[in-house]
Amino acid sequence: MEQFTLTLPSSTLPQDIIHTAICGVVSSGNLEVLVEPTATRNACEIVVNTSAHGFRDIWEAVLKDFAERHSVGGLRLSINDAGATPAVVSLRLDQAFETCAA
Amino acid sequence: MNGRRISYFEASARMRLSGLVDAGSFSEFCPPEMRQTSPHLAQLGAPQAFDDGVVVGRASLAGHAVLIAAQEGRFIGGSVGEVHGAKICGLLDKAMVERPAAVLLLVDSGGVRLHEANAGLIAISEIMRAVLQVQAAGIPVFALVGGSCGAFGGMGIVTRLCAEVVMSEQGRLGLSGPEVIETVKGVEEFDSRDRALVWRITGGKLRRALGDATRLVDDLIPAFRAAAADLIERYQTHPLTPAHLDTLLDEQARLAARSERFASARDGLEIWQAAAFADASQVPELTVEEFNLQLGEPA
Numbered sequence: 001m002e003q004f005t006l007t008l009p010s011s012t013l014p015q016d017i018i019h020t021a022i023c024g025v026v027s028s029g030n031l032e033v034l035v036e037p038t039a040t041r042n043a044c045e046i047v048v049n050t051s052a053h054g055f056r057d058i059w060e061a062v063l064k065d066f067a068e069r070h071s072v073g074g075l076r077l078s079i080n081d082a083g084a085t086p087a088v089v090s091l092r093l094d095q096a097f098e099t100c101a102a
Numbered sequence: 103m104n105g106r107r108i109s110y111f112e113a114s115a116r117m118r119l120s121g122l123v124d125a126g127s128f129s130e131f132c133p134p135e136m137r138q139t140s141p142h143l144a145q146l147g148a149p150q151a152f153d154d155g156v157v158v159g160r161a162s163l164a165g166h167a168v169l170i171a172a173q174e175g176r177f178i179g180g181s182v183g184e185v186h187g188a189k190i191c192g193l194l195d196k197a198m199v200e201r202p203a204a205v206l207l208l209v210d211s212g213g214v215r216l217h218e219a220n221a222g223l224i225a226i227s228e229i230m231r232a233v234l235q236v237q238a239a240g241i242p243v244f245a246l247v248g249g250s251c252g253a254f255g256g257m258g259i260v261t262r263l264c265a266e267v268v269m270s271e272q273g274r275l276g277l278s279g280p281e282v283i284e285t286v287k288g289v290e291e292f293d294s295r296d297r298a299l300v301w302r303i304t305g306g307k308l309r310r311a312l313g314d315a316t317r318l319v320d321d322l323i324p325a326f327r328a329a330a331a332d333l334i335e336r337y338q339t340h341p342l343t344p345a346h347l348d349t350l351l352d353e354q355a356r357l358a359a360r361s362e363r364f365a366s367a368r369d370g371l372e373i374w375q376a377a378a379f380a381d382a383s384q385v386p387e388l389t390v391e392e393f394n395l396q397l398g399e400p401a
Contacts, residue, residue, distance in 0.1 A: 001147050001149065020134075020135050022152065022153075025151070025177055026177050030176070032134075032151060032152065034134050034135065034152055036135055049149070051148070051149045080150055080152065082149040
């Protein structure tokens with residue numbers, strides 16, 4: 001497993017609309033995303049735990065894109081990944097964001 | 103989600119659970135944010151899940167208090183590891199204290215998680231003991247089987263210990279799975295790639311006809327909900343009573359006779375014929391309603 005944590009600047013999501021949410025399942029080519037509120041209001045903390053080694057550059061690109069597209073400051077996203085493609089990661093992140101801020 | 107036509111087979115454990123119970127009534131024990139993950143998978147460098155592949159908690163179903171567990175078949179085949187098993191076991195132990203109207207096990211599992219070997223085997227035996235203990239205390243446990251992994255290995259045994267087994271045609275129930283049988287006994291014994299054969303032998307229709315399943319329902323979350331609600335009502339008016347030794351001996355004799363009667367059967371078709379279906383070859387094509395009608399069961 002490869003593990004790393006990224007802290008990405010992002011505009012703040014109103015704290016009172018955030019609730020803990022989980023999206024996706026850890027199965028081959030898929031991942032789960034757990035969303036929780038944090039005290040750091042102007043950044044999004046993303047903890048990645050992936051079975052695929054050596055793809056950190058691609059992860060960073062996908063996660064930065066996500067943090068730019070949405071206001072996710074104040075969120076911690078914890079990811080358990082079983083080899084999802086970048087498109088699936090992006091989709092799950094969007095889904096997790098919609099669920100936690102619904 | 104309640105009432106929508108959602109395939110039970112296709113849904114995730116969390117979708118099944120939320121569609122099955124009264125809207126908004128579910129509260130989860132050991133939720134994902136507690137990160138009760140498998141220490142064994144971590145040691146092996148394998149991906150973990152925050153809920154270790156099973157969701158457990160308390161809810162109401164048609165107004166009755168229930169405790170409920172839903173296995174996620176897509177996470178390592180719904181396999182029972184140490185934490186996964188402890189969550190189900192803890193839920194059953196809680197039933198002894200809370201005395202819900204029923205405990206629902208949404209089984210979707212190939213059995214023991216082989217990565218966790220002995221810990222998984224012990225977990226299964228603990229679940230078996232707990233199911234029997236809960237039912238001896240008069241609380242029925244229902245197994246709902248309609249996921250892609252079915253109910254095999256240890257979870258097949260657990261399923262058959264339950265007072266009621268609700269299945270869809272897509273659900274499967276057995277001890278050794280088709281691939282295990284093929285590996286051990288050869289493809290002549292069981293061709294696990296013959297999907298139609300696998301379902302004719304392990305699928306919900308055969309299990310219902312043999313009496314291993316007590317209800318056959320459509321592959322829809324609301325259909326499973328309706329069956330569970332109906333069963334809860336029935337146990338409210340006719341509470342579960344501890345089985346007498348004579349009843350168990352009769353059941354043992356019935357199963358021994360069944361085993362002998364069908365010893366030479368090679369296919370579900372032969373059992374349809376013996377079960378007096380008008381046209382055995384057409385049984386796989388029957389709708390659930392037609393099937394239950396031909397089986398002589400009120401719709």
